[in-house]
Amino acid sequence: MSDEDTIGAGDRHDLLAAEYVLGVLGAEERRQAEFRLASEPGFAAEVASWEARLGGLAEGIPAVAPPAMVWEGIEARLAFWRTFAIASAALAAASMAALVYLAQAPSQRAPLLARLNAESGQASFVAAVSEGGDRVTIVPAALLSGGQQKAFELWLIPPGDKPHSLGLIDPSRPVRINVPKSLLPQVNSNAVLAVSLEPPGGSPTGQPTGPVIANGKLASL
Amino acid sequence: MERLEISEDQARLRDCLQELDERQSAAIRSAFLDGSTYEELAKKASVPLGTMKSWIRRGLLKLRACLER
Numbered sequence: 001m002s003d004e005d006t007i008g009a010g011d012r013h014d015l016l017a018a019e020y021v022l023g024v025l026g027a028e029e030r031r032q033a034e035f036r037l038a039s040e041p042g043f044a045a046e047v048a049s050w051e052a053r054l055g056g057l058a059e060g061i062p063a064v065a066p067p068a069m070v071w072e073g074i075e076a077r078l079a080f081w082r083t084f085a086i087a088s089a090a091l092a093a094a095s096m097a098a099l100v101y102l103a104q105a106p107s108q109r110a111p112l113l114a115r116l117n118a119e120s121g122q123a124s125f126v127a128a129v130s131e132g133g134d135r136v137t138i139v140p141a142a143l144l145s146g147g148q149q150k151a152f153e154l155w156l157i158p159p160g161d162k163p164h165s166l167g168l169i170d171p172s173r174p175v176r177i178n179v180p181k182s183l184l185p186q187v188n189s190n191a192v193l194a195v196s197l198e199p200p201g202g203s204p205t206g207q208p209t210g211p212v213i214a215n216g217k218l219a220s221l
Numbered sequence: 222m223e224r225l226e227i228s229e230d231q232a233r234l235r236d237c238l239q240e241l242d243e244r245q246s247a248a249i250r251s252a253f254l255d256g257s258t259y260e261e262l263a264k265k266a267s268v269p270l271g272t273m274k275s276w277i278r279r280g281l282l283k284l285r286a287c288l289e290r
Contacts (some may be wrong), residue, residue, distance in 0.1 A: 001248055007252070015278050022249065023253070023257075024258050024259045024262065024277060026259070026260060051290050053285065056232075057250065057253045
């Protein structure tokens with residue numbers, strides 16, 4: 001009796017999302033899952049659900065020093081999971097700091113803001129667009145780390161359009177990004193900002209290749 | 222409030238993991254904590270690859286059912 005006989009197609013599909021989140025897939029399967037993550041909203045939603053379900057595993061790690069061998073694995077895993085397993089106190093403090101920071105940004109008119117949430121619903125970044133729409137300030141609202149091998153890339157997604165890269169951002173400090181002139185008309189309250197994990201130096205393809213770890217819609221304050 | 226929600230989620234996950242077979246929950250924890258692939262987990266546990274896949278897949282399905290109750 002193999003799993004192929006007894007696990008239905010719907011469950012197999014959902015399991016792939018779980019296996020992706022758990023990190024048990026081999027390199028080739030993982031690449032396939034990443035491709036689907038970028039191209040199938042349904043699959044991305046399943047990945048998000050599993051991230052929410054399994055995120056607590058990271059929270060449950062006891063606060064004692066594990067053996068060094070285990071530690072490397074935990075680091076690798078946690079690098080990604082910190083997004084979802086953030087201590088709430090730290091999150092609240094960071095969010096507050098982000099809002100204070102944004103409130104101080106010089107602006108005569110109500111700026112466009114976006115709260116970029118992780119799939120768990122927790123805010124990962126807060127972004128503010130300058131009055132002219134030509135600068136985006138993005139502030140981390142949670143302790144994030146993609147590990148040393150990952151870059152965080154910010155994307156502008158106009159409605160009905162493909163993502164446009166706004167460049168790499170730093171998960172540990174506020175970053176101000178100049179919006180390319182060609183994209184200025186797209187920076188409005190219909191657009192979505194998203195952050196994906198990419199190879200060092202950013203996406204090699206010009207489109208998100210890694211998991212989207214946070215996204216949110218721009219809205220007027 | 223947020224703190225409360227997080228610890229409730231955690232408690233739920235812990236309870237649900239306890240409902241799984243020992244082998245299933247151990248494999249899932251180990252997968253997550255060690256960052257190991259199916260192949261590495263199977264080698265470590267000295268079981269065939271298919272067995273390890275089955276433990277984890279069935280464990281995940283049970284876990285999902287339990288968390289959605």
